[in-house]
Amino acid sequence: MYLFDSVTKTKRPFIPLHEGKVSMYVCGPTVYDDAHLGxxxxxxxxxxxxxxLMGSGYEVTYVKNITDIxxxxxxxLSQTGQTLLELTSYYIERYNTEMEALNCLTPTQMPKATDHIDAMVHMIHTLIEKGFAYQSFDGTVYFDTTQDERYFSLSHRAIDESQTQSRLEEEHTKRHPNDFALWKPAKNSHEIAFDSALGRGRPGWHIECSAMIESTFGSQGEYAIDIHGGGADLLFPHHENEAAQSRCATGVELANFWVHNGFVTIGGEKMSKSLGNSFFLKDALEHYHGEVLRFYLLSTHYRSDLHFFEExxxxxxxxxxxxxxxxxRLYGMASTALETPFQVELLEAxxxxxxxxxxxxxIDAMLSxxxxxxxxxxxxxxxxxxALANLAYIERVMGLGSLDAYAYFQFGFSSQEIEAIEALLAQRHEAKKAKDFATADALRQQLxxxxxxxxxxxxxxKWERA
RNA sequence: GGUGCCAUCGCCAAGCGGUAAGGCCGGAGCCUGCAAAGCUCCUAUCCCCGGUUCAAAUCCGGGUGGCACCUCCA
Known part of the structure; x- marks a missing residue:
């Protein structure tokens, strides 16, 4: 398989670190609000x-983290008055339900940041000991970006001195403007914080991924994991910082492949009315089946931006x-595991x-x-x-076509509505039998x-939702 | 301001030096009581200007127009 890697900025052949196995880590959501189309x-x-990768015979370990602090x-929290757990567990559940609706397989593991504070603190200590981090007078621990010679190797950013200079004046607690917080001290006793040898506080955002990847996958060999994924907006600073922390703390580069998906944008001037003027997933799912959204989200190459248009x-x-x-059309027939040229071509693409x-x-050609x-x-x-074998293959690899065909076409209708529809259909059938086409057509018009x-x-x- | 990405039919979208996939919409037809669905057929020389090459949508240079990141972000 050829995969585009953000470090080399080229498509290159994917070869797993360990034969037959692939380790993947994808940046998940910060759970404080509903998920949107992005x-x-x-x-x-x-x-x-x-x-x-699974379809290519690999055993894939797929880890997606949850940022819950x-x-x-x-x-x-300060607005709602909920406890941390109340808030985060609510959104985690919603997130999981919605991703399931999109036919996303459940990750192998979904580690939460708050469950890995110790690992983070440990890594921060290692960074301090190795001279890659320092604690400022206010208690904040910063990563010293000047000590990492490969900083910017991921985002390929050039440092603009004139601009960094001005920012340095504002944030006088750090030595260099690019430095970022590994540990933030609690501002007061009411703030949610964790006690540690670094003082009472909480971790910076980036460290959780580095720490959780290390505790999940270890850090041996040339790279810790095969693939690290996330949205293109995470390239800098999040992934750049993760990469820096990990390589400096463990001596091992974080990922062999860095894969980033493009954005979802609202194009044009007006938003879609029927989607409630928002692009929250929950709204979209009210009007469209999850598989339709999945299909749509996959209709543009993953690295390009997707301009959302309801049309x-x-x-x-x-x-x-x-x-x-x-x-x-093939309803009722049992599927068999038949290999076809179509499947080979599909996987090739x-x-x-x-x-x-x-x-x-x-797929269109196959259907035709x-x-x-x-x-x-x-x-x-x-x-x-x-055809049945091909459909099964599409379902397995693309995650499309997994529903009962009839259920799919009745999406959004209640059982009462379905009964009413079928009653009208029965009436129309009688009218047709009596060659009363005017009545039959009127009934059809109603439907x-x-x-x-x-x-x-x-x-x-047969009937379908239009 | 810095860095980077993109520009293909009305709309969405492949293409990665060898003479423009596919879908939506539209048109014609077969089928149908009529429809719908399904099937068949039809619709572009690739933002502009130079250049490289036997050959460019594809490479290079210059324009123009979008967008993204540089701050929290999938």
Missing amino acids: HARSSVVFDLLRRV DDKILNK DLLASKKRLDRLYRLKK LHDDMNTSKVFAL HANDVLDNDPKNKAIKTQ IERGIAIMDTVDGT
């Missing part, structure tokens, strides 16, 4: 990478619908730095072909078996107005 994209992108969380989301929905229609656009083109053959030869067993599309087939009338 979080969703990151989750989906790295879930896909994980699935591709930081300024924003403390801020929120485009709709196009993704239509494309996914087509996949489910074939699945519905994914091996090219996850060329999902190409994947979708391949299967439908075409079935149109002319409805009993063609070979094509059915093949269309309720957002339902119907289709008459040899197996009776």
Whole structure:
């Protein structure tokens, strides 16, 4: 597989550190608010990478951290009056539920920052001992960026002296403007803080990843882990700082591959009304099935920015619908693990730095072909078996098409509504039998107005949510 | 201001030196009581100007226009 690495800024062949195994660490959410489409994209992108690696025969350990202590969380707490655990566990649960709706596999582990304070403190001590960190007069421990000769090797940033100079004056507790906090002293006794040999306080943001990666994966060999992922906004300073801390504390580079996904932006002037003028995942999920969102988030190459337009989301929905229609067409048949050229091509496209656009083109072609053959030869067993195996493969590797085909098309309807729909359908059936097409068409019109599309087939009338 | 990314059909989007994938929308047809679904067919020379090359959307230089990071951020 070829993967783009942010350090070398090239696509290069992915070779795992340990044969047959892949270690992945992805920066997860800070749990103080609902997840938005950006979080969703990151989750989906790295879930896909994980699935591709699994599909390539690797045993993947996929770790995603939870930042459950930081300024924003403390801020929120002061507003809500909740305890730290009440707040964070609420958002962690919501996050997990929403990611599940996007068909993201549950991470192998989801370590929380507050469970690893000791490991962080330990690493900070090591950094101080090795001369890579210092404690300022106010108790803050800073990482000394001037001591790390490879600082900026990830973000490829150049230091602008004139600009850094001005900032230095404001933050006079640190020696160099690029230095960042490893440990922040508690401001008062009410603030949530942890007692440690560094004083009462809490860790800086970046140290949690370095410490948790070390305690989860160890730090031997040339790199601690195979792949470190996250949004492109984390490249600097978060990942740069993580990389610096880890290499200085352990003597081992953090990751062989640094993978970053692009942003989700709201393009154009107006936001989508039906999504409630926001792009929170929970709102999107009310109107669209999670798989539709997953499809949409994957329709643009993961490193490009994705400008959110509901119109485009709709196009993704239509494309996914087509996949489910074939699945519905094959309903009731048992799937077999048949290998097909289609699957090989699909994996090949994914091996090219996850060329999902190409994947979708391949899927469309596969669907057309299967439908075409079935149109002319409805009993063609070979094509059915093949198509079914292909759909199963898409489900496994892409995380798409996992639902019951009928359930997918009834998304968003309550059982009462479904009953009502079927009653109307029965009436229409009677009208049609009596050749009363005017009544039949009027009933159909009623259904269309309720957002339902119907289709008459040899197996009776089918309906779908439009 | 510094650094970096991008610019392909009405819209979304592949392409990574060899003569423009795919989807949405639109049009024509088959099927249908009519539809829907499905299938078939049709629609671009790649922001502009130079250059390199037998050959460029693809490489180089210069414009123009977007965007991102430099502060919390997926």
